[in-house]
Amino acid sequence: MAKKKVATRLEREHLSKVASLGCLVCQRPANVHHIRPIGLGMGMRSGHYQTIPLCRDHHQGQFSIHNCKKEFEAMYGTEHEMLQKTLKEIENIEEANNFFNYNKGENND
């Protein structure tokens, strides 16, 4: 039962949901940024669930979470705050999706 680094199907689905939210700062098309892992116990199973969407500039640009982390967090909130926001938004989308799936009689996972 070696831990795989490769994302599972569910993880990939989650990652694409995260990216589809758009940049947390400017709403432009985003990539996912893996935040520094924090203690689990928040219902998250792996690092792939500790990701936030950021556009290229806010991810790795001159003023980005990678290049100016302190200033970036002071301005927009900490990685962990952004993670909470991300998960909340996905939860909301998921609730809406579940509603439709129930109506279709589908039961995934």
Ligand SMILES: [Zn+2]
């Ligand atoms: Zn951005």
Ligand SMILES: [Zn+2]
């Ligand atoms: Zn990153």
